[in-house]
Amino acid sequence: MSEDGELVFRRPAALSDVVTHYCPGCMHGIVHRLIAEVIDELGIRERTVGIAPVGCSVLAYHYFECDFAEAAHGRAPAMATGIKRTHPELVVFTYQGDGDLASIGTNELIHAAARGENITVVFINNAVYGMTGGQMAPTTLPGMVTTSSPYGRDVKRQGYPVRVCELVSQLDGTAYIVRRSAYKPAEIRKLRQALKIAFQVQMAELGFSLVEVVSNCPTNWGMTPKESLRFVEERMIAYYPLGDYRVRDEVKTLK
Amino acid sequence: MHEEVIISGFGGQGALFAGQLLAYTGMDEGWHVTWIPSYGPEMRGGTAHCVVIISDDDIGSPVIRNPTICIVMNPPSMEKYEPLVKPGGLLVVNSTLVRTRSERGDIEVVYVPANDLAAELGNVRMANVVLLGAMLGRREILPIEGIKRTLERHLPAERRRFIEPNKRALDRGVEYVRKQIGVGEPARLEEQVG
């Protein structure tokens, strides 16, 4: 309570009043909350449909108070296309991890973006398959040790990481492609703003929007939460620079 | 009434279209009809054929082995279908392109220089309709006027300018086999009904 008794902090209406299953220190909780805040702020909870991926956030539909579907692994953008094309008045977002979006679901992502589908993709990049126990992901950094790259990712044998924003922003159908993080409060504020713009882009029918969140995985990285945030800041962001990769001119005029 | 017709030629010779004219007319005349094309790579210049069945009864099998009537528009089609025509059936041969003759004595064979006749009418691509006319000139399984009505009713708007030329091509085929008037060569109508 502030001095005059005004309520300054509460659970967003779009966020369910349940305990999540996420590990301590994981950024999913922060991103969920930010999405819920933005849904509340834009007043769209009753016309939003979310699509959960396969991965750690497979149960995301338990955590939002809006309609939700659970997609097959990687297929969320195709499913979102089906929903949005039949109900353009709905606000449709997918919530996907790096294995889901940048490996098994690359085709669905790329083509939804190329078609300029009016959907919003929230992409959580923590460089590892979390739910299955820490295997190499398409975004695992060179040299990074995972259970399926036990000697560190050798780019000669295991290839290079996929930089999603750089890739997708080449497509003419995209309107708003940005990379943010949540490792410190200033970045969290920027992320919140980006999520809001992404939804606004969809509501203004400007095209495909994607917000990548450079994220962490203390459990599978074998770090404390604090160490994992330092790894995000020093190593992850070095490979995945934060910034705006495509912002169509019309987006800049959005209020 | 039960006729099983095969029309066969190179892709682009209009075998499928000639078959559709039969099928539409058969339907408009109140018969049961089926039309099956060969499909796939044939459309890109190989051989193309269609099977048309016109019947007074429900059509079970739309595929046949022995046609009662067959139009062959090129040599490979002649080779393939000439032996298969049902005894007592009719074989119409595009003699501009097919230089061989049928040895069979149990079918009726007519040789029609369809490319030449069509070229004389101004468009060699109408050889298919000339052959259709020749076929109906020998066996009027559907009224020739019915085929003309089909051209008027079913040709899409962008192809309506072909209606009158096609009617003339149809008539030319009928006339050729009925009056045995050749173009640039003597008539080669041979009847060999066994």
Next chain:
Amino acid sequence: MVGTRLSGWKGYRTMKILMKGNEAIAEAAIRAGCEAYFGYPITPQTEVLEYMARRMTELGRAFVQAESEVGAINMVYGAACTGARAMTTTSSPGYSLMQEGISYMAMSFVPCVIVNIMRGGPGLGNIQPSQGDYFQMTKGGGHGDYHLLSLAPSTVQETVDLIIEAFDLADKYRQPVTVIADGLIGQIMEPVEFPDLKEPQRPERPWALTGAKGRKKNVITSLFLDAHELERENLKLQAIIAQIKANEVRYAEYWLDGAEIVVIAYGTAGRIAQTAVKRAREQGIAVGLFRPISVFPFPYDRLREIAETAQQLLVVEMSAGQMLEDVRLATCNRVPISFYGRMGGVVPLPEEILDKIKGLAGTGS
């Protein structure tokens, strides 16, 4: 001319049109109120996609040429989650790719219509007509315990009628419903009649994802981490399948009175066999035809009855003998069963089947 003219067409509704099977499938779906179509080009079904591209757009309904059959089925899944009548069509290799999405839809109780215009396989095979996907269509196809209601037409008119019915059945059972046809039915032109154009209707679908306005949120998922919970959901699904088995058995019978030999064939093979059986009858052979129209549920009970009076059965398929297994199950091998199958896109001719019938009747050469 000889012969009798048709006095009137069965079920004459508007006006008969000569139409290719694939185009008739598209138009039938439109008339049934299909609001959303997603597909990918594959021979021999591509005309459905092309027709839908034109007509759905004209009507202001949803159409997307998907990036793959995987994309297409998941777009159908999404559209169907909102309660829209949604459809995709494909051919064998594409149907294989769709299995994942179909399994998800079955377990999350989402209706849709899927058409498989079968072609020769396995592998890339060819583009000629085949019935090699019977197992995949009737025994599940994807992972997990499910069967989809699967209807097998043999003419273009029957295809139209079954497509329209398939949408109603999908809604009734909240399950994907499949129509199983082949390249011949896709490519053949026959006269057809259609019912009047239906405006898309959205019956009450309280489960649909339409925005949680004035109600609790809806969730559509096939994920049930608790084993007992997943078993309960499976039991719900099995109860639906039991209903389908009880209510939706369909078949056609021809000349079964006094038939000592009964030919069993579905779809294209069924109509070809019809000609062979008719000719055999004309030659005095006591033969009839049994044509399953629902291949799931398979008409086990009726076939069991037939096996009690028939002396032999002849199964004809454009496959190595897939429906044959269901015939064996139905009749418990009480009567001798012969099989005639063609593969690789070879379509059997009536003469081949007739020879086989004559052989069984002891009148063959």
